[in-house]
Amino acid sequence: MEFVLLGGIAVLSGGGALDLGPARQRCVLAALAVDAGLVVSVNRLIDRVWGEQPPPRARATLLNYLSRLRLLLGDAGAGAAIVVRRPGGYSLQVERSTVDVVRFHDLCEQARAVDDEQAVVLFRQALELWRGEALTGVDGDWVEAERDRLHHQLLAAECDLTDVLLRLGHGEDLVAPLTTRAAQWPLDERIAGQLVLSLHRAGRTADALAHHRQLRAHLVEQLGTEPCTALQNLHQRILDTDPALTPPSAATMRTAITGAPAATAEKPIPRQLPAPPRWFTGRGAELARLDQALTAATVVISAIGGAGGLGKTWLALKWAHEQAERFPDGQLFVDLHGFSPTEQPMAPEAAVRRFLDALGVVPGRIPTDLDAQAALYRSLVADRRMLIVLDNAATAEQVVPLLPGSATCTVLITSRTRLPSLIDRHGAQHLRLDVLNRTEARSLLAARLGSARAAAEPGAVDELIDLCGGYPLALSITARQAATRPLTEVAAELRRLGLEVLDHHADPAASLPAVLSWSLHHLVDEHRTAFGLLGIAPGPDTTPPAVAALTGVPPARARKVLVALEEASLLERRPNGRYTMHDLVRAYATTIAHNLPDDVREAALVRAMDFHLHTAHSAARLLDPHHELHQPDPPAPGVHPFPLSDAADAMAWLETEHATLIATQRAAISLVRHDVVWHLACALDVLHFRRGHLRDGYASWRAALDAAAHLPDPVLRIRAHRFLGSACSRLGLDEVATWHLDRALDLAVRHRVPTEHAHAHRALMAASGLRGDDRQALDHARHALDLYRSLDHPVWEADALNAVGWFAARLDDFDTARDHCHAALALHRHHHNTAGEADTQESLGLVAHRTGDHRQAVDHYHQAVALLRNLANTYQVANTLDDVGHPHAALGQHDQAREAWQEALDLYEQQGRDEDAERAQRQLANLALATESIRPSDAS
Incomplete structure (x- = not known):
């Protein structure tokens, strides 16, 4: 089987062409074949086949094409080539010599590494593989770019062959092809030089000089530049009529420099390279x-x-x-x-x-x-x-x-x-240069330790790779230490002591901290201080505004600090203006931070925490303006929260900084900043709820409850119990949830806080509903409604009205449900509470579905989904999609039901909601059975 990519895109088997079907399918094969043996990601395949605007179901179509290719290739070649699924994408497994583009590259590389006589043979073999235009039969932006790249490689090979032939004394025989090539590439100075030299050798010196003049005129006119130095030198040599085409003064120059006679002077050939690295792997x-x-x-x-x-x-x-x-x-x-x-x-x-x-x-x-x-x-x-x-x-x-x-x-x-x-x-x-990937790191350890020993202890090898983070010097140091010690012992020591194990006081070149320290010698004090502070800053990465807060300098200076550390390769810039450190570099930076005065270090952490806390607080207000948020204390002097323009901006910032905000809460615990711990939990609650980060929400409020015990305001303790109870309820921890929620209710009554009294009933209502006790949930909803009305808070009242309506509907009291839900909807719309409006549309959908008005139910549910998507509330989007599948199924709209339940299943799985995911899977399975059972009657 032969894969032709240079002179077409076809698959030949036994001399006969194999029908590859549609052009897009042929393009899929081309996209795999150019990287034969390598893994090509699905996203890259989609980009290569469809470009920047793939169709809506591009992924499904691509998988269909790949499935067809597997069958076609299997039928044609009995395993000679196969498309296989690999981690990260797909790969065309095929003998390299059967892919022309690979054979072409290999032959060219071999030709460039041998003497001229052999190079001629190899280059000609490579060029004979070309039979017309590359990648014929397919089109698209990627194909055009790939075709252009291949043709430039063809040109490079042709030029390399011409250079070899010129060195071997050829000339006149090259004039014709070079004339054609020069006409196609009129400004290519390499081709022009080859043509000038071949014309001169053919006895056509006047034509050679004329072509040089013509090229120079074109370069000056179109590019505003003179010919390159090599072409100018060749022109001068021709004018000097030197048949050897070497400067006549070369021998004289060597004599003047070296002091040796011209007849005996030879150019010294220095060979100064140190020995090649013995343990080099990968790269x-x-x-x-x-x-x-x-x-x-x-x-x-x-x-x-x-x-x-x-x-x-x-x-x-x-x-x-x-x-x-x-x-x-x-x-x-x-x-x-x-x-x-x-x-x-x-x-x-x-x-x-x-x-x-x-x-x-x-x-x-x-x-x-x-x-x-x-x-x-x-x-x-x-x-x-x-x-x-x-x-x-x-x-x-x-x-x-x-x-x-x-x-x-x-x-x-x-x-x-x-x-x-x-x-x-x-x-x-x-x-x-970056760290080694896992395969390269494993090869390095195997080379140092011996492949048998590395294979005998794969777990310890993997742990060493993880602990060293692929850092070559760290891996070499641990390999040296493991030469006389068990791998598990070295890994345990590295895990326990960290960077200290990689230090060597007697030999700085064998010490990672010492080697890293040399990068600091060229930095000013401000940059060294910033490097140390970045080592202890919360979070896996950072941004210029956060660094400005951490270091206490203006934003412009913070950016200069980051540039200096990036230039020193101590910091890596990632997409979207984020900066990160390798774990071992961060560990070294932490040692630098501990050399700073305690007050400098603590003030920097306080500024960093305040920056993230106050920006998160602003984000929470934008996302849920009707939510009751305690205002944290003012930030440290000079700290300016990151400006957020709207709710979408707020959600994007919270999601991007989520890991850093969680780390900031942990750092606040270490610094005994109880108020920051509590306020961060409150600011993060809207993100955790809407995105279904249930376990993060639980951990955050667990820490907030511990912090609230040290704060003077009893309301903060009440809220911590309430939010923690709600988080437990969503995780199915019903007994723990009930304890915390009852505690919140008891404290609210004892401290006479009517707002928290009402909120506690509403939280108990939600918990009761999640465990299936609709009657008790309705009782709590009515208590909450009475209390909210007495507080004259219309949005909270609307929430409670909707809750009464929801549970009344679940108990088949549909008149009560409609009345309360319509009243809630009017209040939510009047006060522009989108989240409440979405909840109420879902309740009305339930009422309509249970009373048999499935079309109305679908309409209400879809309105709810649209509102929830605008809020980026994927947690409730999943619930509502789950609900809307039922009226779709009742209406016989099986495709719509399947689509809704499939998306709900995907979201449940992303959010770790196992029970909900199992229910969605059962619904999909039952739907499939129902669809199959009605097909015969449809056909009849």
């Missing part, structure tokens, strides 16, 4: 990125950034040794000591001097001025195919004098900072 994607950078441009400066201990130097050396044959004129290497425990960063003059020594320059002939030294260095490496590795750079100023001016050299730089000016001014391609 396939990063190595591939470096390969792409090398082939994508003539001059490549790849800056590898990342925190200390991530393996930047190892990656650079691994790649350099693998690609050494591409640099026959030598490799230069220097450690610039940008981040070192004992040495200052190396001066550029010292680094240039080392390179000049390696290039054979007589010491007495080396200029004293840095600019002159750099110019001499650039002259010596001009037109030589060399690799220059600049390791551990601190600043761009260290690096710039070491950059060659030749288009034939490649520079590889490692640094803990991004060196932005190199990216902006010199076109450096930044390759950010």
